[in-house]
Amino acid sequence: MKHRLTIAAITAALLATTGLARAEGELNLFNWGNYTAPEMIKKFEETYKVKVTVTDYDSNDTALGKIRQGGHGYDIVVPSASYVPIWISEGLLLESNPNQMENFKNVDPRWVDVPFDPGRKYTVPWQWGTTGVSVDTSVYKGDINTSAIFLDPPPELAGKINVVPEMADVMHLAIRYVGGEPCTGDLEVLKKVRDKLVEAKTKWISMNYGNIEAMAKGDYAATVNWNGSSMRMRKEKAAIHYGYPKEGYPIWMDNAAILKDAKNVENAKLFLNFIMDPENAALISGFAKYGNGIMGSEKFMDPEMTSAPEIVAPPEFADKGAFMLTCAPEVQALYTKIWTEIQK
Numbered sequence: 001m002k003h004r005l006t007i008a009a010i011t012a013a014l015l016a017t018t019g020l021a022r023a024e025g026e027l028n029l030f031n032w033g034n035y036t037a038p039e040m041i042k043k044f045e046e047t048y049k050v051k052v053t054v055t056d057y058d059s060n061d062t063a064l065g066k067i068r069q070g071g072h073g074y075d076i077v078v079p080s081a082s083y084v085p086i087w088i089s090e091g092l093l094l095e096s097n098p099n100q101m102e103n104f105k106n107v108d109p110r111w112v113d114v115p116f117d118p119g120r121k122y123t124v125p126w127q128w129g130t131t132g133v134s135v136d137t138s139v140y141k142g143d144i145n146t147s148a149i150f151l152d153p154p155p156e157l158a159g160k161i162n163v164v165p166e167m168a169d170v171m172h173l174a175i176r177y178v179g180g181e182p183c184t185g186d187l188e189v190l191k192k193v194r195d196k197l198v199e200a201k202t203k204w205i206s207m208n209y210g211n212i213e214a215m216a217k218g219d220y221a222a223t224v225n226w227n228g229s230s231m232r233m234r235k236e237k238a239a240i241h242y243g244y245p246k247e248g249y250p251i252w253m254d255n256a257a258i259l260k261d262a263k264n265v266e267n268a269k270l271f272l273n274f275i276m277d278p279e280n281a282a283l284i285s286g287f288a289k290y291g292n293g294i295m296g297s298e299k300f301m302d303p304e305m306t307s308a309p310e311i312v313a314p315p316e317f318a319d320k321g322a323f324m325l326t327c328a329p330e331v332q333a334l335y336t337k338i339w340t341e342i343q344k
Contacts (some may be wrong), residue, residue, distance in 0.1 A: 002083065003070060004016070007248075009207055010117070014335070016124050024048070024049045024050065025050055025051070025264060025267055026050060026051045026053065026264055026267070027044075027050050027051070027053070027075050027076070027134065027264050027267040027268060027271060028050045028052075028053050028055070028073055028074045028075045028076070028264070029044055029052060029054045029055070029074070029075065029076045029078075029271075030054070030055050030057060030063060030066070030072070030074040030077045030078070031054060031055075031056065031076075031077070031078045032056065032057060032058070032078060032209075032254070033056035033057065033058055033210060033211070034056070034210065034288075035056075035078075035127075035254075035288050036054050036284075036287075037283045037284045037286065037287035037288065038287070039283050039286075039287070040164070040258040040275070040283035040284055040287070041054065042074070042233075043283065044270075044271060044274055044280075045276055047274070048270055048274075050267050055074065057208075058084045058160060058165060058209045059165050059166050059167070060079055060080050060082075060160040060167075060168065061211070062167065063077055063078075063079060064083065064086065064087070064092075065179045067092055067259065067344035068090070069086075070261070071233040072259075073179060073264040074259055074262070075258060075259060075263065075264045075265070075267070075268045076193055076237065076256055076259065076262070076271060076272075077093075077252050077256075077257055078255065078256050078257075078260055078342060079254065079255060079257065080252050080253065080254050080255075080324070081114070081116040081252060081253045081254075081255060081324060081325070081326075082116070082166065082252070082321070082324040082326050082327075082328070083168070084116040084117055084122070084123060084257070084322070084325070084326075084328065085117075085326045086184055087122075087257065088102055088117070088122055092259060093122045093123075093258065093259060093260055094122070094257075094259060094260050094262060094265065095121050095259050096122065096123075096257075096258045096265075096268070096272065097121055098120055098123065098124045098273070098276070099112075099119055099120040099121065099275040100278065101269070101272060102265075102273055103273045103274075103276035103277050104120070104124075104273075104276060106276050106277065106278055106281075106294050106295050106296060106297075107124070107125060107276060107293060107294060107295070108125075108293050108294065108295050109255065111125050111128075111293040115325060116255075116268075116325065116326065117255070122257050122258075123255035123256065123257045123294030124257075124258075124267050124272050124275065124276055125253060125255060125276075125281075125292060125294065126253075126254040126255055126275070126284065126292070127228070127253070127254050127284060127288060127290035127291065127292050127293075128201075128251070128252060128253035128254070128290060128291050128292070128293055128320055129226055129227045129228050129249045129251075129252065129290040129291060129311075130226070130227045130244070130249055130250065130251050130252070130313070130333075131164075131166075131169040131172070131173065131224065131225070131226055131245050131249055131252065132145075132224075132225065132227065132242055132244050132249050133222060133223070133224055133225060133242070133243040133245065134208045134211075134215060134222065134223050134225040134230040134233055134240055134241070134242055135144075135148060135149060135151040135157075135222045135231070135240070135241055135243055136215065136218070136220075136222065136239050136240050137168075137238070137239050138239040138240050138242070139156055139157065139216070139221040139222075140154060140156045140157050140221065140222065142154060142243055143242035143243075144241055144242075145241065145244050145245060145246050145317060145336050146205045146245050146246055146247065146252035147173045147176070147177040147245040147247050147249075148177070148225075149161070149243065150163055150173075150222065150224050151173075151174060151177050151196055151197075151200045152200070153222070154201070155219070157203075157221050157222045158333065159203060159205055160205060160220055160221035160222065161203060161204045161205060161220065161221070161222045161223065161263045161311070162204065162205060162206045162208055162211050162214065162215075162220045162222070162223035162224070162246050163204055163206075163207045163209070163210070163224045164207070164209050164211070164223065164224050164225060164226070165179070165207045165208065165209055166209070166344070167199070167336070168190075168250070168252075168335075169194065169224070169226075169250055169252070169324075169326055169334060169341065170197075170224060170339075171246075171335050171338070172249075172250040172322075173224065173245060173247075173248075173249060173250070173326060174193045174196060174197055175189065175190075176245070176248030176249070177196070177245070177248075178192040178193055178196060178249045180192075180193070182248075182250075182322055182324065182325075182327075183324065183325070183327035183328065183331055184331070185328070185330065185331040187334075187336060190334055190335075190338065191336065193209045193248070194341070195332065197338065197342050198341070198342065201342060202226075205220065205343045206220075207281075207343065209224045211225065211233075212229055212232050212233050213236075213341050214237065215233045215236075215237070216233055216236035216237045219273050226240070226290070227287070227289075227290070227310040227311065228288050228289035228310065228311075229241055230310050231289040231308055231311070232288075232289055234310070240300050241309070242309060242310040243304055243313065244313050244317035244320060244321070245320070246316075246317060246320060247320075248321070249317075249320060249321050249322075250321070250322065250323075250324045251321040251322060251323045252323070252324050253254040253293065253323075253325065256271070256272055256275060258270065258272065259334060262276070270291060275292055275294075277294075278294050278295065278296035278297040278299070279297070279298060279300050280339060281293075281294035282297040282298070282300035282301045282307070283297075283299040283300075283338060285297065285301055285305060286300075286301055286302065286305075289305070289308075289311075291305075291308070291311065292302070307323055
């Protein structure tokens with residue numbers, strides 16, 4: 001009997017390792033709003049007989065604040081690379097070792113040994129992209145490849161501008177616009193940033209992340225935005241174009257991770273392995289229109305994803321992007337102080 005039990009246990013372990021294990025129960029995913037592919041979720045549910053519940057958040061700070069409070073009931077979260085070290089240092093993520101999962105072999109080498117999670121002990125790629133500006137060119141026909149669109153807006157756009165409520169992205173754009181470097185702690189530069197944002201806000205209509213429908217309907221004429229979101233806007237209204245700020249713009253990656261206090265850890269591990277499968281990663285990108293960092297996924301996607309202007313930066317702006325990393329705690333505190341003032 002002991003021998004039989006041992007064989008059964010080994011078999012179950014092998015099945016789990018290869019991602020073929022039969023699962024059941026539930027999984028609670030905490031993710032950015034309008035960012036989770038329903039078709040991918042349905043496929044996971046049918047494959048593993050797991051009921052998935054998706055809860056949305058609107059910013060890295062919102063997600064971090066919620067999890068810090070405890071008692072949330074979520075299993076997986078999707079923080080941006082610039083925030084991952086904070087989650088790890090505060091002990092909020094489970095060291096689930098996705099680098100040992102079967103499908104980790106599909107991760108693009110560019111995204112394997114990343115500085116925000118060396119060796120990928122906690123996270124797997126979800127999607128990556130850039131932050132720039134989306135502009136309705138039927139309203140404004142000038143240069144859109146500049147952060148002046150929201151920081152020194154032309155008369156045609158004043159009062160019709162939205163800004164996504166994401167501190168890291170907006171601060172990065174504003175710092176580069178005034179001539180500073182990302183993660184700078186230079187007080188003179190930050191005073192310029194603070195003054196510029198305070199002045200510019202008087203010409204914004206809102207700070208909202210749910211901007212796809214609003215842009216398509218004409219409620220906004222411009223918005224600070226992510227490239228995939230802008231591509232989805234263009235599908236709704238051809239006049240909406242994506243601008244790459246020539247002063248500099250952020251490159252980011254969002255990453256799926258299991259929470260330290262997750263209740264459904266085994267199902268969460270199945271999910272991480274599942275989204276590293278090229279066909280499943282393609283479902284994620286096909287919905288939200290961002291790159292995913294998984295090799296082989298492109299053959300399952302719309303060919304436009306390899307050539308769309310929102311995905312492939314024009315040569316003259318390709319070198320203006322910089323990957324967003326975690327700023328020093330004292331610098332982050334300065335940014336938070338400015339951001340809090342802007343949000344009042």
